[in-house]
Amino acid sequence: MKLFPSRYNYQCKINSRYSILNNFLTGALDIIENNIAEKLLGNDFNPEEKNSDPLSSLIERGYLYENPAAEKSLFNELFENFKIKLKDRPIKFVFCPSYICNLKCSYCFEKGLSKKREKFMTPELLKTGFNTIKEFPKKYGKKISSVELFGGEPLLKRTKDMVFEILDFSSKEGIKVSIITNGVMVKEFIEILNDFKNTIEMLQVTLDGPEFIHDARRKFYSGKGSFKNISEGISLLLKNGINANVRVNIDMENIDFLPDLYSLIEEMKWLESPHFKIQPSKVTDHSTTEYKYPVVRDHILMEKLIEIYNDHPQIEDVFKLYMFKPVRHILDIVNGAENVSPRYYNCESNLIELYMLCPDGYIYTCPESIGIENTAIGKYFPQLELFGKRTKMWTERNILVMQKCRECRFAPICGGGCPYASMLIYRDNLQPVCEDFQPVLDTFIRHRGEKILQKFSL
Structure with missing residues (x-):
């Protein structure tokens, strides 16, 4: 045998x-x-x-x-x-009050959104959105886990009343809210945010490095940098006991300045707050399989990041390596998870667990596809309607139906790659978008294998 x-x-x-x-x-x-x-x-x-x-x-x-x-x-x-478990998984509704943003970031994936005719939600659209959230569980049998504010930029002077209404509605419905914002107008919104702090789970705010690095990447349209507004906003959130999740978008242009960012965080005493978290994230371009500097292959970025961590060990304890998809399951298991289930799908959008209500009256499921009408999975105005064929384009894409995935050993930790990237690059949602899992894993074990041995007491 x-x-x-x-x-x-x-x-x-x-x-x-x-x-x-x-x-x-x-x-x-x-x-x-x-x-x-x-x-x-x-x-x-x-x-x-x-x-x-x-x-x-x-x-x-x-x-x-x-x-x-x-x-x-x-x-x-x-x-x-x-x-079977999927049937009981809750969904999230996302309000995009505006397609407009008050910053002009160098790597933004939403560059064309501000040219859309429908730039802001109308009061009628907002009211219909609330009705959609009430109607959806009855019509489709899905529980709602939370509401999110997204954009464009959700926190603008013109959206202030809308933000209040969304928070007020969610509070009355007993639904938690998270807000994805660039953070430049936290000061102008702090009174509203404070009033609803028991409803707000967190605000995600982006800070890409120390002031001169951040301001070179995340500018106002006038050319002025946004660092001062954002750092003051983070401090204000923490002072008021509101959770601030700071996202750091990393590429080869700012990676060398992570130690400076860490020093800033220590100086600001943000790490002392139980309401502070930090989340490094790779800058990506889902429109191509090519790599154009400063975006580089994952194993090259990891090699550079680990080099920095070796010189500044305290940084790794805070920033970690979870931004690299191939090693997340190993980190989870090493850190105490009993097991990690295989990924048959790539992401929550792939499973239609995001319902994004946008100013054009359409429902989208992928944050990167909002405003592109031929990717919409339905509409909520004038009445709720889901597009069956479009929905299936997302939900029927999994590692069992793609031949290349069926033959790939990395499929259960990959999920077939980004479905939206597949549509952009191949014009075919059933083409996998492959990443460099082997060199990333090999790089990780080469540099962190001994630490894993210590966890296993060997």
Whole structure:
């Protein structure tokens, strides 16, 4: 009898004695001796020893199967279980009060939005949006987890009354609200935000570095930098006990200045607040598979980031490496998660868990596609209607229906890549958008494998 290594095994040598072994389907993560790793790679096991270690453990953990059909059966079983759980997953409604933004950021993916004819929600659209939120659970049987404000920029002088109405409505309905904002008008909105602090989960605000770096990237249309407004806004939120999640958009132009940003955060004493979080994020371009500086391949960015972390260890404790999709599941397991379920889909938009109500009366599901009418999944004005064919373009895209994904060992941690990028690049939503998972994982283990060993007390 022959044994079959899992299609979804990943192994990488940590040092002269140990290797890391990870199965992307089952979520199993183990440290094994290199001689066992070499045997697994060469499938050099005696099947008669399957009831004794290490063979029995490798079989039990999903690294080896007695036949390939057994793994395929497990894959399908896990997918069916996922679909059952999917029915009970809540959805989020997103209000986009405006397609307008008061900043002109160098890497913005919404550059064409301000040219849209419908720049702001009307009172009639807003009222219809509230009715949609009330009607949706009854009509489609979905629970609503939260409401989000997005844009454009949601916090503008002209949207102030709308923001109040959205917060007031959500408060009365018992729905929590998050706000994605550039943060330049927090001071002008602080009274409203404070009045509804029990309804507001958090404000996400972007700060890309120390003042001279941030201001070169995130400017007002006048050319003036936005750093002063935003940093004062963050301090004001924390002072009032409102959660501030600071996003740092990282590329090769600002990555060297992360230590300076960390020093600023310490100087401002933001880390001392229980209401402060920071979230580094890669600058991406979903319209192409090419990389144009300052956007670089993930493993190059990771190499540079780890170099900075090695010189400034305290920064890694705060900024971490979760921005790199291929290593999130390893970090989760190492940090105590019992298991990590496979990703059959790429994102919440792929699952239609975002319903974005926009000034043109349409409903979108992907933040990057708002305002592009041929990507809308429905409309809420003058009445609620979902477009079945468009909805299926998102929901029927998963790693089982794409041939390349079915043959890829990274599929269960990838989900097939960004569906919107697939539409932009290939004009075909069933084409996977592949990322550099292998070099990212190898880079991570090469630099952080010894730390993982310490977690396993080896």
